[in-house]
Amino acid sequence: ILGSKEIDRALFEELEEALIVADVGPAFTGELIESLKEKVRRKELGSPEILRKVLRETMREILLKNEAPLKIPPDQIYTIMVVGVNGTGKTTTIGKLAHQLKGEGHEVMLVAADTFRAAAVEQLEAWAKRAEVPLIRQAPNADPAAVVYDALRSAKAGRPGVVIIDTAGRLHTKVNLMEELKKMRRIMGRELPGAPHEVLLVLDATTGQNAVVQARMFRDEIGVTGLILTKLDGTAKGGVVVRIARELNIPLRYIGVGEQVDDLRPFRAGEFVEALFA
Amino acid sequence: SLTDKLDGIFRKLKGRGSLDEENIQSALKEIRMALLEADVNFRVVRDFIEDIRKRAVGQEVFDSITPGQQVVKIVHDRLTELMGGVSSRLKFGSRFPAPIMLVGLQGCGKTTTAVKLARLVAAQGKRVYLVSADVYRPAAMEQLKVLGGKIGAGIFAAAGLQDPIEICVQAVEEARRNGYEVIVVDTAGRLAIDAQMMDELKRIKAQINPSEILFVADAMTGQDAVNVAGRFDEQLGIDGVIMTKMDGDARGGAALSLKAVIGKPIKFVGVGEKIEALEVFHPERMASRILG
Numbered sequence A: 001i002l003g004s005k006e007i008d009r010a011l012f013e014e015l016e017e018a019l020i021v022a023d024v025g026p027a028f029t030g031e032l033i034e035s036l037k038e039k040v041r042r043k044e045l046g047s048p049e050i051l052r053k054v055l056r057e058t059m060r061e062i063l064l065k066n067e068a069p070l071k072i073p074p075d076q077i078y079t080i081m082v083v084g085v086n087g088t089g090k091t092t093t094i095g096k097l098a099h100q101l102k103g104e105g106h107e108v109m110l111v112a113a114d115t116f117r118a119a120a121v122e123q124l125e126a127w128a129k130r131a132e133v134p135l136i137r138q139a140p141n142a143d144p145a146a147v148v149y150d151a152l153r154s155a156k157a158g159r160p161g162v163v164i165i166d167t168a169g170r171l172h173t174k175v176n177l178m179e180e181l182k183k184m185r186r187i188m189g190r191e192l193p194g195a196p197h198e199v200l201l202v203l204d205a206t207t208g209q210n211a212v213v214q215a216r217m218f219r220d221e222i223g224v225t226g227l228i229l230t231k232l233d234g235t236a237k238g239g240v241v242v243r244i245a246r247e248l249n250i251p252l253r254y255i256g257v258g259e260q261v262d263d264l265r266p267f268r269a270g271e272f273v274e275a276l277f278a
Numbered sequence B: 001s002l003t004d005k006l007d008g009i010f011r012k013l014k015g016r017g018s019l020d021e022e023n024i025q026s027a028l029k030e031i032r033m034a035l036l037e038a039d040v041n042f043r044v045v046r047d048f049i050e051d052i053r054k055r056a057v058g059q060e061v062f063d064s065i066t067p068g069q070q071v072v073k074i075v076h077d078r079l080t081e082l083m084g085g086v087s088s089r090l091k092f093g094s095r096f097p098a099p100i101m102l103v104g105l106q107g108c109g110k111t112t113t114a115v116k117l118a119r120l121v122a123a124q125g126k127r128v129y130l131v132s133a134d135v136y137r138p139a140a141m142e143q144l145k146v147l148g149g150k151i152g153a154g155i156f157a158a159a160g161l162q163d164p165i166e167i168c169v170q171a172v173e174e175a176r177r178n179g180y181e182v183i184v185v186d187t188a189g190r191l192a193i194d195a196q197m198m199d200e201l202k203r204i205k206a207q208i209n210p211s212e213i214l215f216v217a218d219a220m221t222g223q224d225a226v227n228v229a230g231r232f233d234e235q236l237g238i239d240g241v242i243m244t245k246m247d248g249d250a251r252g253g254a255a256l257s258l259k260a261v262i263g264k265p266i267k268f269v270g271v272g273e274k275i276e277a278l279e280v281f282h283p284e285r286m287a288s289r290i291l292g
């Protein structure tokens, strides 16, 4: 982005545009810019360079508060439910996560609880093969909660490890589909106290302000304990995650940066902010 | 609502006979905010607000509606005009079979939409063939096969073929041999900045000469919509857009951004996961949705 030579209106306009086109959102951008202007009025910022640095630092701090990698305790059955709206990258991300966790020494099992979408089970099956982990599946159109119930029974009979559950994509506005997830949660909790230990919401970085609505709804309806932001290998910046960190306090776990099995990275606040302004 | 906010702004200012620069200024700020919240692109908003200012200033204030309602009407009508005015019909041209190619980013709904479109075309009495050129995504071809099976469309069996271009060429040939009038081509999701994958689309286009290249866009797409669509249009040429997942609550500002940047019409909207869930695009409904 073009650099302004002094702290003037053009600089604030340039920064406002950079934030908005990064999907940070107009209201929150307004707040960030206003707080910079206030610092300028109090003579706390001497130059454009310092101003830019302070803006990056402010955003990094907001994200850092929520930067929290997944910590899986050993010697227990640790269940992860993966949720989100249609097409965000849940199934692919599960494949990547399985591969990563296996590499870290965990036993991993995948559960095909998307019994609705065409070839969803086959897609997860391919990923299970790629990650070399077992998959629990049932006949098409089976009750997703029943698949999860069976998977937990089977997990409890075996060795401790991580159970990752793939669910069907669903819009947060569909009450009956959100109810289906709630039912899945209840069944998990009854079958294994503490389950689900992690509910990962997968968000697509190309999504605009609706991502905040998605995060809020999924959190309010079924509880969300972690976030994964996918498709950051594209040109979208995923700036909504700054709003989500500030307004919803959901731990930021990973980012997806491609379609291959190792295109999963831990969420890093500093790197994220650098990439946003690149 | 936006109208309430604008009414509040105009109420603060003493009643005047016409909309002038000063009372328009705060109103425009509110409208700009609403459009950005709706994910309309930053620069598209800037140009649009300037356009509205020119249209609104000097307009007489009518007795029958509030100034707030009047400004919203100006904005709503202009949005409708910008996004509309073009036919939603598919061009089949003189090719036989007429290839309709679907392209777009990963996960936006191409495969599902391919079958929805095939069903729509079949309902018009044409024999439709389907082909998946997606050799990358696990079970992508199976997905198209299962969905396509529900409408009884002919589906190309790629068997061992691994080259997307070869698959498309053979599928068109197979469709022609069997008297199909339209062939819907589902392509793999890809990034607009992936040169190799964009080149693949160009090569498919060169070989099968589509009568329509439709860009499939997710209704919840944010500011990046213009970058992506712009690149697809520059490199490939887009004839129209299908906006998916409109059954959600995303405001869908990308619809305005796309039209403003690539100038091609939104022909259809996806309104659900079922194969029947495809509707014709209504610009006035989209305008209301964007304004919130």
Ligand SMILES: Nc1nc2c(ncn2[C@@H]2O[C@H](COP(=O)(O)OP(=O)(O)OP(=O)(O)O)[C@@H](O)[C@H]2O)c(=O)[nH]1
Binding pocket: A084, A085, A086, A087, A088, A089, A090, A091, A092, A093, A114, A117, A120, A167, A168, A169, A170, A230, A231, A232, A233, A234, A255, A256, A257, A258, A259, A263, B106, B107, B137, B189, B191
């Ligand atoms: N470029 C890129 N593509 C991704 C990434 N993550 C997933 N994808 C692609 O996004 C598309 C959708 O991925 P899926 O894993 O099927 O998404 P999903 O959320 O399971 O979809 P549904 O189950 O239908 O809701 C696929 O083409 C993936 O390869 C990523 O980080 N980068």
Ligand SMILES: Nc1nc2c(ncn2[C@@H]2O[C@H](COP(=O)(O)OP(=O)(O)OP(=O)(O)O)[C@@H](O)[C@H]2O)c(=O)[nH]1
Binding pocket: A086, A087, A117, A169, A171, B105, B106, B107, B108, B109, B110, B111, B112, B113, B134, B137, B140, B187, B188, B189, B190, B244, B245, B246, B247, B248, B269, B270, B271, B272, B273, B277
């Ligand atoms: N609610 C809703 N879901 C949709 C709509 N269109 C597609 N979907 C869902 O979105 C998800 C992705 O759809 P796909 O057809 O696999 O998307 P794609 O563009 O082919 O994905 P890639 O091939 O991986 O790029 C699936 O869960 C679909 O059921 C729609 O209009 N509304």
Ligand SMILES: [Mg+2]
Binding pocket: A090, A091, A092, A114, A120, A166, A167, A168, A169
């Ligand atoms: Mg999936």
Ligand SMILES: [Mg+2]
Binding pocket: B110, B111, B112, B134, B140, B186, B187, B188, B189
């Ligand atoms: Mg597809």
